[in-house]
Amino acid sequence: MNDIKSNTGLTSPENAYVDPVAVRDNCRYYLSKHLIKALNHLPTLNNPVMLDMGCGSGVPTTILANHFEGKVFAVDTDIRALTLLRRKIARQKFASAITICRKSVFDMDFTPQTFDLIIAEGLLNVIGFENGLKLADQVLKNQGYLIIHDEEGESEAKQEILARYHYQIIQRFTLDEKVWWNDFYSHLNSRIEAGNAPHKQELFQNDLAEIALYREKPALFRSVYYILRKATPH
Numbered sequence: 001m002n003d004i005k006s007n008t009g010l011t012s013p014e015n016a017y018v019d020p021v022a023v024r025d026n027c028r029y030y031l032s033k034h035l036i037k038a039l040n041h042l043p044t045l046n047n048p049v050m051l052d053m054g055c056g057s058g059v060p061t062t063i064l065a066n067h068f069e070g071k072v073f074a075v076d077t078d079i080r081a082l083t084l085l086r087r088k089i090a091r092q093k094f095a096s097a098i099t100i101c102r103k104s105v106f107d108m109d110f111t112p113q114t115f116d117l118i119i120a121e122g123l124l125n126v127i128g129f130e131n132g133l134k135l136a137d138q139v140l141k142n143q144g145y146l147i148i149h150d151e152e153g154e155s156e157a158k159q160e161i162l163a164r165y166h167y168q169i170i171q172r173f174t175l176d177e178k179v180w181w182n183d184f185y186s187h188l189n190s191r192i193e194a195g196n197a198p199h200k201q202e203l204f205q206n207d208l209a210e211i212a213l214y215r216e217k218p219a220l221f222r223s224v225y226y227i228l229r230k231a232t233p234h
């Protein structure tokens with residue numbers, strides 16, 4: 001695993017400060033260890049074909065490319081996030097390992113049963129748990145692995161959905177509000193506070209609102225990793 005700085009698209013503290021996408025990306029790497037913990041529950045995968053659904057600026061994508069010697073397809077609609085991912089790919093050894101697909105996950109046209117491993121971090125809480133699971137299921141191989149990082153809550157309903165789609169829960173663990181502060185929001189907050197660019201409030205409006213919400217209702221930010229195996233063909 002490369003270190004946090006070498007994995008990002010940041011070139012200097014000045015650039016880091018004026019591009020909110022790059023700032024978030026940089027801070028997002030502090031959460032890497034939790035995906036690595038999830039990946040460590042999987043067996044060795046030989047040259048896997050992998051999919052990162054809702055990849056954003058590709059923090060999980062680059063972790064996958066570092067962790068396994070295989071191919072990663074990274075799907076998202078966000079042009080600014082994907083531009084940053086493209087920059088990161090160009091600066092790293094990932095060029096042949098990562099393919100960026102700028103499209104909605106609802107428009108994916110991969111052949112059924114293409115992937116050995118799929119990850120979806122922070123996507124299913126946007127598009128719906130069952131919607132996301134159904135999309136992943138269409139392109140995941142039988143006996144393939146799926147890692148979902150989702151907001152906490154509706155645990156029983158989610159387990160019922162997973163059972164209905166024949167997914168075995170290999171492991172599940174929670175990131176509590178303290179983890180979110182220590183491994184993400186404290187860094188984001190310090191980075192914004194340290195900068196002195198004009199229009200700071202405007203530039204980081206969304207991030208500052210998120211930090212304010214965290215301070216008000218930290219429990220809302222708890223999240224869960226599900227490490228899953230597609231148990232039976234259907």
Ligand SMILES: C[S@@+](CC[C@H](N)C(=O)[O-])C[C@H]1O[C@@H](n2cnc3c(N)ncnc32)[C@H](O)[C@@H]1O
Nearest residue numbers: 054055056059076077078104105121122123126
């Ligand atoms: C919370 S971010 C997580 C990004 C990345 N997975 C990570 O963990 O750093 C959610 C991402 O889902 C993407 N997204 C939301 N709806 C999508 C859709 N229908 N198709 C593709 N991407 C989508 C957003 O653009 C955003 O980048």
